[in-house]
Amino acid sequence: MAVAEWFAVPSLWLLTKSLFIGFIPLYFITVICNALYNVFLHPLRKYPGPTLRAAFQLPDMLSLLRGTAYKDTKALHDKYGSVVRLAPNTLSYNSSQAWKDIYGLKPDRSELDKHPAYYKRSSRNLLVVNQADHTRMRKLIAHAFSDTALLEQSPILTKYFDLLVERLKQQIDGPEKGRLNIAAWFNFTTFDIIGDMTLGEPFGALKTETILHGCGANVFSAIKFLGVIRFAETYLIVGLLLLLLQKSMPSLAKKRAAHLEYTKKMIDARLARETDRNDFMTYILRHNDERGMSYQELVGTCRVFLVAGSETTATLLSGAIFYLLQNPSCMDKLKREVREAFPTANDITMRSVTSSGRLSYMEAVLQESFRCYPPVPSTLPRITGSGGAIIDGKFVPPGTSVGVNQWSAYRSSSNFASPNTFDPGRWLPDAPGKYRGDNKAVLQPFTLGPRQCIGKGLAYFELRSILSRMMWHFEIELDTDSRGWLDNPREFALWDKPPLWVRLRHRTD
Numbered sequence: 001m002a003v004a005e006w007f008a009v010p011s012l013w014l015l016t017k018s019l020f021i022g023f024i025p026l027y028f029i030t031v032i033c034n035a036l037y038n039v040f041l042h043p044l045r046k047y048p049g050p051t052l053r054a055a056f057q058l059p060d061m062l063s064l065l066r067g068t069a070y071k072d073t074k075a076l077h078d079k080y081g082s083v084v085r086l087a088p089n090t091l092s093y094n095s096s097q098a099w100k101d102i103y104g105l106k107p108d109r110s111e112l113d114k115h116p117a118y119y120k121r122s123s124r125n126l127l128v129v130n131q132a133d134h135t136r137m138r139k140l141i142a143h144a145f146s147d148t149a150l151l152e153q154s155p156i157l158t159k160y161f162d163l164l165v166e167r168l169k170q171q172i173d174g175p176e177k178g179r180l181n182i183a184a185w186f187n188f189t190t191f192d193i194i195g196d197m198t199l200g201e202p203f204g205a206l207k208t209e210t211i212l213h214g215c216g217a218n219v220f221s222a223i224k225f226l227g228v229i230r231f232a233e234t235y236l237i238v239g240l241l242l243l244l245l246q247k248s249m250p251s252l253a254k255k256r257a258a259h260l261e262y263t264k265k266m267i268d269a270r271l272a273r274e275t276d277r278n279d280f281m282t283y284i285l286r287h288n289d290e291r292g293m294s295y296q297e298l299v300g301t302c303r304v305f306l307v308a309g310s311e312t313t314a315t316l317l318s319g320a321i322f323y324l325l326q327n328p329s330c331m332d333k334l335k336r337e338v339r340e341a342f343p344t345a346n347d348i349t350m351r352s353v354t355s356s357g358r359l360s361y362m363e364a365v366l367q368e369s370f371r372c373y374p375p376v377p378s379t380l381p382r383i384t385g386s387g388g389a390i391i392d393g394k395f396v397p398p399g400t401s402v403g404v405n406q407w408s409a410y411r412s413s414s415n416f417a418s419p420n421t422f423d424p425g426r427w428l429p430d431a432p433g434k435y436r437g438d439n440k441a442v443l444q445p446f447t448l449g450p451r452q453c454i455g456k457g458l459a460y461f462e463l464r465s466i467l468s469r470m471m472w473h474f475e476i477e478l479d480t481d482s483r484g485w486l487d488n489p490r491e492f493a494l495w496d497k498p499p500l501w502v503r504l505r506h507r508t509d
């Protein structure tokens with residue numbers, strides 16, 4: 001029966017109307033009873049936080065959807081301390097002990113599960129699978145990320161580091177005279193590298209100045225859309241409206257399907273190819289037997305590499321350059337260190353940039369950039385198991401969402417002196433006295449424990465190699481258009497970073 005016919009039958013119309021009228025008060029009564037339970041009887045009722053947040057999920061959801069969760073959460077930590085009740089069933093922490101309790105392995109070798117609402121188990125990849133599958137898959141993949149494997153792959157990486165320098169020099173000599181969005185160029189580089197190392201084929205981003213098949217833009221659309229789905233799961237009525245809205249705008253689903261199809265084709269092509277190249281797939285397949293990874297797991301995990309391995313590293317590089325530009329004395333010190341350490345450009349190799357003690361100020365700059373602009377600023381939620389958990393010395397009941405909020409931890413005056421000042425000197429052995437009390441153990445940009453970033457070693461190779469080349473080859477100035485680059489950032493698990501306009505010149509000394 002068509003909708004118009006339904007409304008034309010008086011008895012059916014009346015029935016619908018009375019059901020609807022009866023439903024609304026019932027819905028509100030349930031919501032209010034639930035809120036009262038959350039505030040006065042819920043097992044988390046003694047944890048500090050605003051009453052509105054204890055009662056309803058909505059404020060936390062809105063904060064996530066608006067991309068302001070990082071600063072809203074920090075404001076709450078500043079007011080309530082190291083643990084805050086963000087939502088009826090959610091606790092946020094900002095201490096180093098909480099890192100260990102939430103993300104570390106327990107004495108019985110178990111771990112807190114990843115929160116199923118945040119990590120959708122519908123796909124199978126390293127990031128979302130359960131503990132048993134994760135242990136099996138991680139063991140296989142770890143070979144590809146060892147320092148030895150990465151050093152063997154240095155010709156692939158170095159090719160792109162050099163191409164970045166060449167392309168940036170062309171921009172200086174071109175019509176824009178060196179005015180460029182450096183954040184985009186870092187994205188092109190890290191995307192080309194991870195594409196080549198994963199799939200054995202160049203993506204050509206540095207050459208074409210585009211990220212193929214909307215991988216970059218799609219990442220954010222997909223992450224933002226995940227927030228909408230979580231919202232819809234919590235508020236059914238709003239959820240239905242959002243689903244209808246989504247149906248009327250199928251472009252996002254289409255783009256996602258195109259991206260999935262494209263990456264699958266690339267992965268299939270790599271699997272079909274015989275090669276003696278040392279890329280990730282070579283290492284993974286070398287150790288893959290009947291207890292190894294299924295085809296689905298391999299495809300899913302390669303997709304994770306493409307996103308996790310490009311956006312994060314490019315973000316940290318952009319943040320480091322921005323803070324150095326805002327602090328010219330730090331920039332000069334770093335430039336001096338690099339130019340003295342490497343008499344010629346050819347001296348900058350993957351091995352030399354990692355040799356210990358050679359670039360101590362660069363290490364300090366990287367740590368301070370991770371603190372001031374962590375690429376994963378928000379909370380990666382875990383859920384307490386059936387026995388609950390002890391976190392930061394206090395019992396947390398079963399089924400609670402828990403996590404450390406990186407932005408809140410790194411910008412808290414309870415962890416760092418002058419937390420909003422960019423000062424790499426705090427990480428040096430002769431740090432000024434005021435930094436002696438800094439809680440350095442709280443800085444965990446790659447998290448810790450069994451689920452910590454597998455690409456940490458690769459990320460450091462890229463960060464040191466690219467930053468060294470930037471300091472060695474160029475003089476950099478901030479363009480006036482980007483003075484307020486960090487004035488009001490938004491994050492959707494990763495930063496939604498605006499263009500970072502700079503002016504590059506050839507090295508002058």
Ligand code: HEM
Nearest residue numbers: 126127305308309312313375376380446447453454455459
């Ligand atoms: C500055 C750069 C990077 C940062 C800050 C970073 C941060 C992180 C964090 C916080 C996690 C934990 C995610 C979670 O628990 O949900 C993670 C996991 C992961 N990262 Fe990175 N990452 C970086 C670079 C890379 C690179 C270059 C790769 C290369 C492919 C990579 C691949 C992965 C993978 C595969 C995982 C999942 C590991 C697992 O579950 O066992 N990351 N990363």
